[in-house]
Amino acid sequence: MDKKYDFTEAEKKMQELWEKEGIYTYQNGRDKKVFSIDTPPPTVSGSLHIGHVFSYTQAEIIARYKRMQGFDVFYPFGFDDNGLPTERLVEREGNIRAGEVNPGEFYKKCLDTVKNYEEEFIDMWKSLGFSVDWNLTYQTISEKSRRISQRSFLELAKKGKAYRKESPVLWCTECRTSIAQAELDSKDTESVFYYLSFGAEPVPLIIATTRPELLYGCVCIFVNPSDERYRDYIGLSVKVPLYDFEIPVMADEGVSMEKGTGAVMCATFGDATDVEWYQKYQLPYKKVVTEEGRISADVPFIGGMGIKGARKEIIMRLKEKGLVIKEEPIIHTVGIHERCKTEIEIVPSAQWYIDITTEKEKFLKAADEINWYPQYMKNRYRIWVENLKWDWCISRQRYFGVPFPVWYCKKCHKPILAEEWQLPVNPLEDKPPHPCDCGCGDFSEVIPETAVFDTWATSSVTPFINSGFGEREDTHSEIFPMGMRSQAHEIIRTWAFYTIVKSIYHTGQIPWKDIMVSGFVLAKPGEKLSKSQNNASLSPAFLIRKHSADAIRYWAANAKLGTDTFFTEEELKISKRFLTKLYNAANFCIMHLEDYKKEGTAFLPVDRWILQRVSEAARQAQELLEHYEIGQARHVIDELFWRDFCDDYIEIVKERLYQPQKHGERERQSGQYALYHSLLGILKLYAIYTPHMTEYIYQQFFCSFEPEMSLHQTLWNTEAEDRDILEFGQRLQTVIGEVRRRKAEKQLSMKEEVEELIITAPPHMARYFESSEKDIKACTGAKKIIVRS
Template structure:
């Protein structure tokens, strides 16, 4: 091999070799058992960062591991390129607003934009050496994905699991669309409790509110029936400050007695408690806030103002009238839209829903049918399901997404559904398949699109081509593994489980692998929206190599967050240099290696082979638990300590000087060196695929039958505990000599007149057979072995 490893040349050559040889092509389970992977299709909403590399690379290592365990790995890649995130990217890139263009023009702009980003994403994954079968690639906006997503909806509608109703929904006034409960985040914000008097026939009833702009929307006051302070007020009416109309005082056990004054105004709608009371007590609805985030034009004093402007204005008016008796600065938690950070409003709207509330127990049961890695992540899922309050709202008032396949009769309003054989359809461009059952031939198209999760939730079905000709459902469902980050357990994991149970009657995957985040600083996740990634992945690859980044990505325990600084890649680069140099040394001494039957092995050679076997067994056990980081540390200990620090030093002279130690002893060393290095390269192949393939092609491919190291399989045998114990004792002896010389500040090559070794009786014979190696690496002139 070359004296120095040139990663820039080698990595490109290996990637071209894999593609040319179709090393990672899925074979349809013809000869081997299938392991299928449901990989998260990255959202096309901007450039990828090191956080994406971290989680996607960990999952890719599992794909490589499973392939080297003899599986036919079904490993597709997709792109989530429809919906609000993509719209916002296009708006940002093109400097436009979606509503300012004809819908078809905006949709075409989206298609043109995402194509460029997807090519960029794909190039990055290829440059990282991802072992993807790119013939299985998909896009969530593709005709196939649209067809499967629309068919999913039609089947759920037919089963009454998808339905339409007018009801209060979470609404983002920035994105101008409804959002689901799972798409909410929270943030702490500074606010003010304004204490206002609501006059009754007895005395004023004091109410504390942070949202005085909703006074016009007040429909009642609630107090807790256990609160003695307000018992005499129940059944009375109270006048709303400034507006003067009267509302009733009611009681409900949901009122928190120690919050504010313990009496609360119910306005339509300030928060989810107002919604619950609205339904429970069959209250009136009074419109205050519009879909655009302004106060409705009919609201006195405030009509037309934006919400926060209205709050300032109403506070000014209340102050002038002496109606603010006290104000108190507070910090409270508000719901925001995770996509844009805008505070959420609750507005009544006609939307499409999928029933999830009636099946919560089934979805909780599914959690126990799936293997969660790490196991504690299951609790996050369970808590989410247990605390669900609303069905899943799947309609979005946006432009670039998968259309609802239906129209509404112009006469009676009844939905007219598309025929499954005609999917995908766009009701804005296509005509309904038949007149309405009432006889009317005119129809109004549904203009809303599916929530992007409504399509992402069927990725196992898209991968399988479910309901399609040539479906792979029997081959790959349920899928072997889903990989994803922990913040989308409540969305992607949950919704996929919902759709899979509804359509297939079973869980979508057997295992779920949950990764952590990469943090820019304590508590701050690296994200596209924050633009806080220190360097682009492509630049990091160019400067440090793909293998260096991959090695770093396998440094953390599964599910835990980690920090990233470019400085950390020095460790990876030192490893790559060490692996190449150790391999170069070994191959130099294997130039005349004959791959015949094994010679009689010396104890040190038997030990290193036993250690490789032990590390393989332990790494395999950890990787079956998806612990890529912990498995890497097991392999590192074998390579850095046992192989490099000890074994190479033990065997070196035997390889260099056969005339001193004997040809048979040299052949023993060659055999052990070949098989131990080969085993180490196989173990590292899932982490650093380029350099391991390069070394394999330079030397091992002439002896091994597989055309790529990534098609070889890990082999293990029963552990030889005696040799493992002997090896630990041997390293302790050699380490003791090194320590003694270091403390005496003498050269490691300095001769020792005598070395006394004390060991168990059963090791004496092994030490006697190892005297030549010990003398060579310690400089001992004479060795005394005692038991």
């Protein structure tokens, strides 16, 4: 082997080898059991950062592990390239607004943009050595994905699980679209409780509100029926300050008597509680806030103004009339859109929904059938499902997405659904399969649906896209339920939940057997790396060029599953030190294997011990990896490599390899056998973490002896456990460690001779020590060894 490993050349060569020979091509389960992976399709919304590398690499390590356990691994890669995130990327890069350019032109810009980014993403994942079958790549905007997504919608609509209604909906005024409850985040912001005087007899009611700009939308005042302060007001009317129209005072047990004054204004709509009361008591609707985030033009005093400007104006006018009793600064929690961080409004709108609130028990039961790794992540899912308030709003008022396969009759307004043979369909360009059955009989009497699916409505069917569910080449029965879903913990409430919903509704089955939930990479305590935070300055491509893919992969495998971690370039020093050690150790071993004939066996105790240790570490790592604990498994392998193999075994066997005339040729051959098989075993264990260097070493030497073309086609193998030889190895390590410790205490060279070394061991161990006398002398410098039982 080369004296020094050049990763810039070696990694590229190994990637070319894998691609040329189709090492990771899925074989359709012809000869092996299938292990299928539902990989998260990254959102095409900008460049990738080290946080993506962290979580995706952890899943890729599992793919490699399963392949080396004898599985035919179905490992696809996709791109979530439709919907709002991609639109915002195109708007940002082109300095345009989607609604202000020709829809066809904007759609084309989106397609061109995602193509460029996806090519960049694929190059980056390949440079990390991902063992993906790139023949299985998909895009959520592709014709196949649109067809499967639309087919899913039509099936749910026919079952009554997808429905359309006009009702209050969460609305982002920045993105100009409805959003689902799962896309709602919250933030604490500085605000003010304004105590306002509502006219009433005999004494005005004082109401505390943070949103005085909604006064014109007040439809009711609520008090708690147990609140004696307001018992006499229930059933009366009060006048809204400044506007002077009357609204009723009503009672509801949901009113907090401790918050504010204990009397609450209900305006359409300030928050989710207003919506609940509006629906529960069938209150009237008064429009104040528009979809553009402005005050409706017909609202006196503030019509046409922005929300915050309107708030200042209305407070000024209230103060002029002496209607502001008190101002109290507070820290107020507000709902924001997770994408753009804009404060959410609630406006009435006709939208499509999927029923999720009536089937909570089904979704909770499904979660119990799935193996969650780590287990505690299931509780996050459970809490989310148990606290769902609204059905899933799946329609978005955007442009680049999967269209609803729906038209509406101009006369009766009934929806006309597409037929499956038409899919994928674009109602803006295509005609419905038939006129409305109301009798209008005219194709011109239809209105196309202009909304598109929420991007989660498509990415929630990734298992179906992977299997071609309902397509001509349907492999659903082959890979479903999928073996594993890998994802980060913040999308449990979206991707995990929505995929379970779709799978239960369409098949009655769970979508995957296991779910592997990774943590975040943090830039600083509590702040995850993200494109929007502008805190991910070190690009993965730069880090790979500078430090190597294997160094980054080794780092990514360090954390306990599900936990967050920090990243700085300093972290990679540990990786690079390991890679240098592995290459040097392999180089030393191969130097002593140049005349190796791959014959004989290991008969000396220390040689048998190292082979047993490799086998034992493989068993321990397997147990951890079956539970997706790649970090803990790596630490088990690290201990084997650094302590047992490098620090002890190589030091013990070194003289025997160099001086066969002193130890015997047969004894040297025993060492060679152990060296060959223990190094190969260690390379196999590390192959899932650092695939390039391990493959490079295999190609330089082992492939001449082994039948497999690639290290990554070999299997982990474990021998029958020999407890005695493992115990001997531990005792021998203790002896060697004690000799080294005493020499260090006396500031002696490790090569300093020891006149006599007395070893105490149980009777059944004595023969092992006696057979190892020459090895122990060589390692410790002992002139004489006495073994006592």
